[in-house]
Amino acid sequence: MKRRRARVRRDLRNEILSFIARWYQQERTYPTVREIQKGLKISSPSVVDYHLRRLEEGGLIGRVGRRARGIRLRHWPDGLPPPDDLIPIPFLGPIAAGQPIPNPNTEPIAWIRIPRTWLGDPADLFALRVQGNSMIDALVKDGDWIIVKPVQQVKNGEMAVVWLLDRHETTLKHFYLEEDRVRLQPAHPTMAPLYVPAEVVQIQGKVVHILRNLNGFPPPIEG
Amino acid sequence: MKRRRARVRRDLRNEILSFIARWYQQERTYPTVREIQKGLKISSPSVVDYHLRRLEEGGLIGRVGRRARGIRLRHWPDGLPPPDDLIPIPFLGPIAAGQPIPNPNTEPIAWIRIPRTWLGDPADLFALRVQGNSMIDALVKDGDWIIVKPVQQVKNGEMAVVWLLDRHETTLKHFYLEEDRVRLQPAHPTMAPLYVPAEVVQIQGKVVHILRNLNGFPPPIEG
DNA sequence: CTTGACATCGAACAAATGTTCGGATAAGAT
């Protein structure tokens, strides 16, 4: 007699992997074999065990002995950010309209720790501190922190750190390439955009995060 | 026949508590009853169980069902800081000019984790998310997160969440009490202040932190 | 179609983990 059986799930392995990641994000702990089984409606714990072994062979997960909840994620599946730990971002100095931003390769003045989930790929990110209110149209004010990813190009609509060659000025604007000119749109929704020739726009990086501390506590910096 | 027994350990309870904390710091997971037993050289798991129940009664720990590794630390023992500085803040809902903010006692929609160093006393804090651009004069825009401490009064100069009784409006302004009137100063440095009679100002809380995520990643929420 | 690698299945076993129970001892109050 033929046993009835579910169709082979093509990427059950990846489903398991991301299930583990999601579970960890929510519970701050790893699931048991049977919790995975129930969560993904798998018929038997042995199926889970089978895939866990393959994942371990592939180095994607690790396991701690035969202890309960001994699964450990080694690599986070695409699209799912790693858990909320704090990662240090180098603080390079001030940003002001009148001067170019510090070179990304300069020695950091300090380190500022940011929750990983707020950022994308944390590689190469650096932090600047807004000096003065000259960039108020970007909705940032004196004392704000901004986290920047150093890139040469940004997609249309992204907020960029721009150095304007003709007027020797740093500015934060949403970037739109339109034919041979560039539209630089302030974050402030009612303010007029700035149109400049593409060749005077030098993109320094992409703004990924902004934060403002209002309670007078010392900035979250570590030496 | 007299059974030989170790002298009563006066503060075994606290030993257990800090053992759990140390275990968590090192392993990023909570110990089992028997791991505590072995670690502290306690004769029986029932002794551990006994103290765990007392700790739970005292609210110092929590337990997740009868699952393996179901212990959760509620309060960290003195001298031992939490392993990461991220503390969960309840997210209560939107803030918009047209409506009052959610009641601080309402059930949180989710939790958002913020580095402790950016906040003062994290007790009672809650998070709101800005809806629309009606509070642009406070230099916050649609989608920004703001962390609020619920207080009845603020010091002069602090940024407050204010409900204006006469015009049924929520606003974020720097608060200055001047004789019998209140000056509400926008964060935007060039914008004119609003003067209102003190009795129409209802302070809902004090803004301690603002953050803006620009990279389109899902907000760091759990729960 | 045939084949072989891969995947699923159910059932059971083995180990771990949480919990209960009756009784004993220790420590402090009276």
Next chain:
DNA sequence: ATCTTATCCGAACATTTGTTCGATGTCAAG
């Protein structure tokens, strides 16, 4: 001393959890 409460003890029980096993089904390549 006597009493009361808190704590400890060992053993067993009940669940949960990890793992094994043999049989069987699925799927893509040849």
